[in-house]
Amino acid sequence: MKDSKKSPPCQEDRLSALPSELLHQILTFLPDTKSRARTCVLSRRWIGLWASHPSIDLRLRYRIDLLAAARAHVAAVDAALDAASAATLRRLDVDVWLPSGPDNHPANAATVDRWFRAAADLGVRDLSIQTKSFPSSSISELPCSLFGCRELTSLRIKNGVIPEVPSSFDGFHALTTLFFEHVLLSTEIFAAVIAGSPLLEALHIQGFSGVARLDVSPENLPNLSSFSMFEPYGEQVKARIVAPNLTSIHFDGDLNLLSWNGSPCLVEATLRNEPYLDFQSESCWMELVSAVSNAKTLTVNNLFYQFVIPNKYVNGSHEAMFKNLRKLTCEIDWVTGPLLCSFISNIRECPLLENLCISFNRVLRLKAKKIMKRSLFFCNKPFHPAELVKAVEEKFEKDEFDLSEHRWGMGNALDCLKILEIEHFMGTKNETLLIEFLLKNAVNLRKFLVDDFFMRTNEEIHRLFYPIKFDYDNGKEELEQEEDEYDMLGVKLLDPNRKDVFWPIGFLAADISSHALWTPAILYLF
Amino acid sequence: MVGVKKKMVTLVSSDGVEFVVEKRVAEQSLFIKNALNEGGVEEKVMIPIPKVTSDTLSSVLEYCEKHASATEFQENEIEEWDKEYIEKADLDLLYYLLQASYSMSIMGLMELGAKKVASLIRGKSPQEIRELFNIKNDFTPEQEEEIRREMQWNYE
Numbered sequence: 059m060k061d062s063k064k065s066p067p068c069q070e071d072r073l074s075a076l077p078s079e080l081l082h083q084i085l086t087f088l089p090d091t092k093s094r095a096r097t098c099v100l101s102r103r104w105i106g107l108w109a110s111h112p113s114i115d116l117r118l119r120y121r122i123d124l125l126a127a128a129r130a131h132v133a134a135v136d137a138a139l140d141a142a143s144a145a146t147l148r149r150l151d152v153d154v155w156l157p158s159g160p161d162n163h164p165a166n167a168a169t170v171d172r173w174f175r176a177a178a179d180l181g182v183r184d185l186s187i188q189t190k191s192f193p194s195s196s197i198s199e200l201p202c203s204l205f206g207c208r209e210l211t212s213l214r215i216k217n218g219v220i221p222e223v224p225s226s227f228d229g230f231h232a233l234t235t236l237f238f239e240h241v242l243l244s245t246e247i248f249a250a251v252i253a254g255s256p257l258l259e260a261l262h263i264q265g266f267s268g269v270a271r272l273d274v275s276p277e278n279l280p281n282l283s284s285f286s287m288f289e290p291y292g293e294q295v296k297a298r299i300v301a302p303n304l305t306s307i308h309f310d311g312d313l314n315l316l317s318w319n320g321s322p323c324l325v326e327a328t329l330r331n332e333p334y335l336d337f338q339s340e341s342c343w344m345e346l347v348s349a350v351s352n353a354k355t356l357t358v359n360n361l362f363y364q365f366v367i368p369n370k371y372v373n374g375s376h377e378a379m380f381k382n383l384r385k386l387t388c389e390i391d392w393v394t395g396p397l398l399c400s401f402i403s404n405i406r407e408c409p410l411l412e413n414l415c416i417s418f419n420r421v422l423r424l425k426a427k428k429i430m431k432r433s434l435f436f437c438n439k440p441f442h443p444a445e446l447v448k449a450v451e452e453k454f455e456k457d458e459f460d461l462s463e464h465r466w467g468m469g470n471a472l473d474c475l476k477i478l479e480i481e482h483f484m485g486t487k488n489e490t491l492l493i494e495f496l497l498k499n500a501v502n503l504r505k506f507l508v509d510d511f512f513m514r515t516n517e518e519i520h521r522l523f524y525p526i527k528f529d530y531d532n533g534k535e536e537l538e539q540e541e542d543e544y545d546m547l548g549v550k551l552l553d554p555n556r557k558d559v560f561w562p563i564g565f566l567a568a569d570i571s572s573h574a575l576w577t578p579a580i581l582y583l584f
Numbered sequence: 585m586v587g588v589k590k591k592m593v594t595l596v597s598s599d600g601v602e603f604v605v606e607k608r609v610a611e612q613s614l615f616i617k618n619a620l621n622e623g624g625v626e627e628k629v630m631i632p633i634p635k636v637t638s639d640t641l642s643s644v645l646e647y648c649e650k651h652a653s654a655t656e657f658q659e660n661e662i663e664e665w666d667k668e669y670i671e672k673a674d675l676d677l678l679y680y681l682l683q684a685s686y687s688m689s690i691m692g693l694m695e696l697g698a699k700k701v702a703s704l705i706r707g708k709s710p711q712e713i714r715e716l717f718n719i720k721n722d723f724t725p726e727q728e729e730e731i732r733r734e735m736q737w738n739y740e
Contacts, residue, residue: 074719100710101720104719134738
């Protein structure tokens, strides 16, 4: 290790001679406040360094003796808060364990109350608190002294009941980031918190319950740039969003309940409807399509294909709807005929698309598989993937669709497409049709990844779908590595000019320079 | 690149060695960037870098060169490079790099060095840390005992 050729190894303590700010930077990369505090025994120089560190981070480590671990954790947080000074402390990030039993309360509400009061006194800017409640899964109410931390710029609460806002609450006047995860609160509390945080830029609420309505407007949140709301438990939220500075939005749930007119600076959007949930009207659908039309990155399901986007003409010439879109992740339940038709029509509205990911709904596929397996079990028959594929085709994807009239010429809308990813591919007729269509038209494709639903190995797929002898050649080793990395089913193509192209084994990769020969061998099966 | 004259600046180390580098490389340092902005854009700029010796400066500039030419698409590659770069620095150079990145305001390098030192501290006993970094224990045994008592919460 020591190979310094010049001066003899130095005997000076240069580390301690570094400025405190640098030593704090070093302490930042130690795991938590406990390990930072341990450096205080090194020498006088180090004695108070840990306490003047801007951040207190303490996680509760589960041990066999949970109660003792929780008590030690409380002692550690108390000691750290005790030693900290308002001049240096900025951030408090701690776990709280609130056991459900009546008599074993190492960290009861009073403890958390004490911490919140200390944080308020110390002028903490960045508060992050995660309550753990083991063994019961119930969550506990946080003390309302939370609302006394007036200098917060960032508040993050994971697992907990948000308390009623006290009448003394005069707002989080500096708060820019609010992050609620797995919380219970009411529409009124949420509204009161938002009303008290006029500088909010990022609002994130995930896995929540109790909120039925949300209103965001330039009057209450003029600076909002990032909004996300998903996984509501039970009741869906009716949200009305007016945010002219929004760059990022994420909304999962019933999109019929979202009223949002878009934003001129939107960059990315994730708008996911519940499975099987359709838009109630084409106009309601069209409103959201227009709202996301200037995004660069989109993650959607039926927002992309429930209806066909009408041609838009600006000054007499056709203008694409998604003219900035670079990356599209489209989730598809089942590939029905109408879906195929509108998908193919709408994809022409994305002229700059570089990265397309088609993710077939895994949950629905698993459900179908489970049902089939169960019925086969009662008949004492073995399960076979091909039978599931056939059943799915008959039940969900029975409509035939003729793609021949959708053959595009050169200069088509998929010219920029470089990466095509398919997730949870089963190999139904319509899935195959869709992929075949995309491959045919994406003339500049560089990478093609397929993640197989049945987790079939290449050899299995080979035997299943590909009756023609395929020459693995010396590409086999590489292939296996890639498979580990991407969990995909693909063959590294051995064409010296396009080495980075991946082909699923089902596709004839013999001569990719000629489009006419791109016959998907998968079709032979059907 | 023929015909495009790159803007160059001259950096002078504490031991008087001159380094002529491209402006965009030197500007990885906020200290230099600010100095250039204040001084206006002149052709022959000489910027003295106090407290940084030529050995250290050449290593710092190696870092700046790499990061100035990296694009956002090479993130993984840059990470690998950083790892190797800091791995081959011995303890002496590590101190100097930290000091230099601090005085020259090169945040990325400062973080990289701090991470490296933190990784050397992690999992070691106080005595092992003292030995590694030549930290002199200047506590009396009584003081040490007292600190340990105060730190009891940390050892439960």
